[in-house]
Amino acid sequence: MKQALICASFGTTVANGRKDLEAVEQALQAVASDRLFCRAWTSRIIRKRMAARGESVDGLPEALEKLAAAGYDRVAVQPTHLLYGYEYDKIKSEIAPYQSRFAHLALGKPLLADTHDLQTVARLLGEAYPAQPGEVLVLMGHGTEHFAGVVYPALQSVFALQGRGDVFVAAVEGWPALAEVLPQILASGCRKAHLVPLLLVAGDHACHDMAGEQAESWKSQLEAAGLSVRCTLEGLGRLEGIQKMYCARLKALLE
Numbered sequence: 189m190k191q192a193l194i195c196a197s198f199g200t201t202v203a204n205g206r207k208d209l210e211a212v213e214q215a216l217q218a219v220a221s222d223r224l225f226c227r228a229w230t231s232r233i234i235r236k237r238m239a240a241r242g243e244s245v246d247g248l249p250e251a252l253e254k255l256a257a258a259g260y261d262r263v264a265v266q267p268t269h270l271l272y273g274y275e276y277d278k279i280k281s282e283i284a285p286y287q288s289r290f291a292h293l294a295l296g297k298p299l300l301a302d303t304h305d306l307q308t309v310a311r312l313l314g315e316a317y318p319a320q321p322g323e324v325l326v327l328m329g330h331g332t333e334h335f336a337g338v339v340y341p342a343l344q345s346v347f348a349l350q351g352r353g354d355v356f357v358a359a360v361e362g363w364p365a366l367a368e369v370l371p372q373i374l375a376s377g378c379r380k381a382h383l384v385p386l387l388l389v390a391g392d393h394a395c396h397d398m399a400g401e402q403a404e405s406w407k408s409q410l411e412a413a414g415l416s417v418r419c420t421l422e423g424l425g426r427l428e429g430i431q432k433m434y435c436a437r438l439k440a441l442l443e
Contacts, residue, residue, distance in 0.1 A: 189261060190224075190258070191260065193217070193220040194227075194263060195212075195226070195266055196266070196267045197228070197267070198230055198231050199230065199234035200391040200392075201241075201392070204390055205389035205392075208390060208422065208425030211431060212430070212431055215432070220438060224255075227251075228248040228250070228265075230248060248282045249285075252282075260290065262293075263294075264441050266296040268299075270300050270329075270339075270388060271300055271332065271337075272336045273334040280295065294441050296438055296440070297440075300343075308429075308433065310346040310350055310355075312427055313327070314352055314355075315429075320382070323378055323382055324380070324382070326358065326373070326406070327356070328360055328385050329357060329360070330386075331360055332359075332362050337363060340386075343386075344356065354378065370410075373413075378415075380416045380418075381410050382417075382419075382420065383407060383410070383417060383419045383420070385420075385421070387424065389423040394421055395421060399419035399421060
């Protein structure tokens, strides 16, 4: 019996963001040390950019094809995606044609799969970024037009229920946008803001859309509104508690 684990991620071209992703990959490898570990990145654009730098990363179909050709019969695919969004739907569609090629091919859940996950992530972030006097914590999510995007306002509600009314969740490409939560931030009376990515990796969105110096970045927008802003360029993947959540996904998949 030949067994393999595929860690499926969107991917990143940012070296600092790569550290976030590799932290999760290493944690997953430790859980499935008896399996061949494979990396697959679902973003064709990022894979193309990495190829131009001389680094080849397989897409999910390529990784599955190689495993099938090598005679692997039991394959677990654990995504590092946060939501049941369009990217997760893409993974399911790419796996479907390979179901008959393996004796067992299983797909794990994303990070935020139910209300308990929302509560856990809010608690972990609350511990990592405790409340500071006169400062709001603003989390930048990616956002999506998929219905799974309701996770973002739901997460802010969880923070409020956990007593963290200083936390605001917005999306760079979706709802709610920063402009839609800015009036609430200003109404809080706080004059300082701490920007943190609600993303697995602190990649392009974190470095440019969140912390960039251009006028349209979140940092610049908040400064223009009169707030003093600091930024943390570390993704969720760097947090041990988040790594443990992904490991729990994989353990359930392997049972």
